Amino acid sequence: MRKVDPAKHQARRRHILGVAAGLFAAKGYERTTTAEICKAAGMSAGNLFHYFPNKRAIFLAVFEDDEEGKAERLAQAQAAADPWEALLELVDFLAAPAAEPLAPPLVMEAMVQAYRDAELEALLSRGNAHEHAAIAALLSKASDAGRIDPGLDPDDTATWVLALIGLLYTSAATSPAFKPTEQLPTLRLILQRYLRAEQPDS
Template identity: 40%
Template sequence: MRKVDPEKHAARRQAILDAARTCFARKGFHQTSTAEICAAVGMSPGNLFHYFPNKQEIIGAIVDQEGEETAAFFQTLGARDDLHAALLDFMDLVLELAADAEFSSLALEIAAEAGRDPAIAMRVGRNDRELRSALQGLLAEAAARGQADATLDMADAATWVAALIDGIFSRVAVDGEFKPKNQHATMRVLLGRFLRPQADASTVTAGA
C-alpha cells in the first residue's frame, strides 16, 4: 500500500479549495459541477473524491477554513496594545474583503447555501458564534484598559459589530454604487464614536 505524503496531500487539498472558491464565486455553488472544479485544479474526478466525497463537503471545508483564519487573526489582534485601534483595523480588513468581488460573491453563496443545507448552516453558525465571542472578548479587554466604553453590554456590542459586517456584504450585493474602499474614514468615525469611552467619544475624528 502506497504511503500518503501528508504535505503533498494537504497541498492538493488546498488547491481544490482554492479552485472551488473561484468557481463558486464566479458561477454559483449549484451551477458549478465537480468536473469544473477538477478542470480548474487539473485533477480527475476520481482523484478529487479521495479528498472530498461531494461539493457539500468542499464548501463546508471552505467555511471551516474561514473560521480558522478568523480565529488566528483575532489572536494577533489580542496581542496589540491598543485594542480599540485593533478592532478598527479589523473592520478596515472587512472593507477590503468586501471590495474583493470574488470574496464577496463567495460569502453570499455560502450564506445562501446555509439557508438550504442544515449541515452548512451549523458550520456557518459556529463561525458566527466564534466571531461574536472573539469580538466580545476583545471589547471587554479594551474596556478594562480604558480603550472602550465600559458601560456597553459587550455581548450586544459584539452582535452589532457582527451585524455591521453582514450589512457591508449585503450592501455590496444590492448597491452597485457602494464602494467599500471609500468607506474607511466614515466607518472609523461611526464605529469609533460608538465604542470609545464616553469621555473620549466627542473627540473622535476621521482617521482616528
C-alpha cells in the same frame, strides 16, 4: 504502497478549493457541477474524490478552512496589550476580505445554502459566535481601561459591530458601484464615534 507527500496533498487541496470557490462565487452552489470543478482544477473525477467525497464537502471546506485560519487571529487580538487598537485591527481583518472579488458573493451563497444545510448553518454560526466573543471581550477590556463608553453593553455592541462589517459584504455583492475598500475608513470612523466615550483625547 506509495506514500503521500503531505505538503503536495495540502497544496493540491488548496488548489481545488481555490478554483471551486471561484465557480461557487460566479455561478452559485447549485449551478456549479463537479465536472466543472474537475475541469477547472485540471484533474479527473477520480482524482478529485481522493481529496473530497462530493461537491458539498468541497463547499463546506471552503468555509471550514477560512474558520481555521481565523481562529489564530482572534486569539491574538484578545491577547493584545491595547484592547482598543486590537479591536480596530480586528475589524480591519474581518472587513478586508469584502474587497476581494470572490468573498461577497461567496458569503451571500453561503447564507442561501445555510437555510438548506444544517451542517453549514452550524459551521457559520460557530464562526460568527467566535467573532462575536472576541469582539465582546475586547470591548469589555477597552471599557475597563476607559477607552470606550462604559455604558455600552459588550455583547449588544459586538452584535452591531459585526452587523456593520456584514454590510460591507452584502453591499459589495448586491451593488456593483459599492467599493468596500473606499468604505473601510468610514466604517472605522462610525465605530470610533459610536464606541468612544466623551473625552478630550477621543
